[in-house]
Amino acid sequence: MSTLLIKNTALIVTMDDHDRELKNSSIFCRDGFIEQLGTTAELPQTADKVIDLHNHLVLPGLVNTHHHFYQTLTRAVPAAQDVNLFNWLKTLYPIWARMTSEDIFISTQTALAELALSGCTTASDHLYLFPNGAKLDDEIEAAETIGLRLHASRGSMSLGESKGGLPPDSVVDDEDTILKDSQRLIERYHDPNPGSKVQIVLAPCSPFSVTGELMRQSAVLAREYHVQLHTHLAETQDEEAFCIEKFGYKPVAYMQSVDWIGEDVWFAHSVHVNQDEINLFARTGCGVAHCPSSNMRLGSGIAPILDLMDAGVKVSLGVDGSASNDSSHMLAETRQAMLLARLGSGLKGASLSGKDTPPLLTARQALSLATRGGASVLGRQDIGSLEVGKCADFIAINLNRLDFSGALHDPLAAAVFCTPQKVDLNVVGGEIIVKDGQLQTLDLTNHIQKHNRAAKRLVEGQA
Secondary structure, eight states: OOEEEEESOSEEEOOSTTOOEEESEEEEEETTEEEEEEEGGGSOSOOSEEEEOTTEEEEEOEEEOOOOGGGGGGTTOGGGSSOOHHHHHHHHHHHHTTOOHHHHHHHHHHHHHHHHHTTEEEEEEEEOOOGGGOOHHHHHHHHHHHOOEEEEEEEEOOOOGGGTOSSOGGGOOOHHHHHHHHHHHHHHHOOOSTTOSEEEEEEEOOTTTSOHHHHHHHHHHHHHHTOEEEEEESOOHHHHHHHHHHHSSOHHHHHHHTTOOSTTEEEEEOOSOOHHHHHHHHHHTOEEEEOHHHHHHTTOOOOOHHHHHHHTOEEEEOOOOTTTTSOOOHHHHHHHHHHHHHHHHHHTTOOSSSTTOOOOOOHHHHHHIIIIIHHHHTTOSSSSSOOTTSBOOEEEEEOOSGGGTTOTTSHHHHHHHSOOOOOSEEEETTEEEEETTEESSSOHHHHHHHHHHHHHHHHHTOO
16 A cells, blocks of 8 residues: 655646646545545645645646657658658668667667656557567566556558568568467557556558558457557558559548447548548547647648547547657647647638637647547546546646746646646656656666667668
């Protein structure tokens, strides 16, 4: 039995059904779950650990629903800086083919450390190539050292260039091997219980890197074991042209043809979707991971987030791969989502005045995508808001800093509108991951040196 008391906060934003914003309040946690939430005077005054958070804003832990941890090793590669998705991939595939198990482990620690320092408590990662003996187990073991919750997606690529796909044959795998390993990982690691730290997702990479048969068989296996399905979809116009030529369908219709539509499915990007496809997502419960920075970085387009939200589609945020964002900062992604949605409204012809001006995505809506939206897309009822009975996953930001000066009339808006900050506290399941702005679970000085050596070896092609 362990208890944790967070007291004297300036403001707690619950992000629950009532969207409560509680001043001068506290949170009492027992064994990793929230037991009491209310004014400081109402709650116990002692616990095994007590943290005084006067001058701090407290938020639910942020939920990242799309990432590629391994890509922290290939950030800002010169030849991949100024190209679109397909050329970006073709440039990086040969570099990624040199990765080892140790590279997967090191890069996972880097990505999760960045995420933790930027307010993330649960992250879904999409690992879809396994060269030189690398495996998803390497990522799962690395995540345990950092302490965040992990939805580990067993990605895959089986459609190489020789069969009409985009990736080189050197980074694709046999489909029987993929399915057998997927089953092994589910049976070994997947924990569906409240408070679980690891869940497995089946995630064939994209329409241009796997066959329709692998998509169908992955869906069958996932539904047999009651795990979720994830893939990239409708990210670029090149992808749409590929799907029409290869399969005779646009991307969303292709997903329908391989039984990849339903409440257990979420798609990354969904930039190029029309209203009928948006309505299909809403009607069938498909989720979308919005990746604004990556979409901007690769020139993919602006996803119709307000249209998706208005239709009732489950929408969340993803920082995406750290080679197409070059960062793993969840608060920054929250701000980017808000700003890009506003730009999208402007490009539709909205004026700054007048009765017909479309609504702009608010700071609170953006934060909801990063918390409740992420929990919903991942199919989790135990995270995403601060409520009695839910996981003790929360973050705190010290408001007494230059970056927020002049904005304390609305601390929540300040956290989104102002320059994105690192968090001062990050708690996952009652365990302190970040304290006083410092990561508690990894020696970053030594780790950064190891990570840079690994990146140099990969990018320079050293053995």
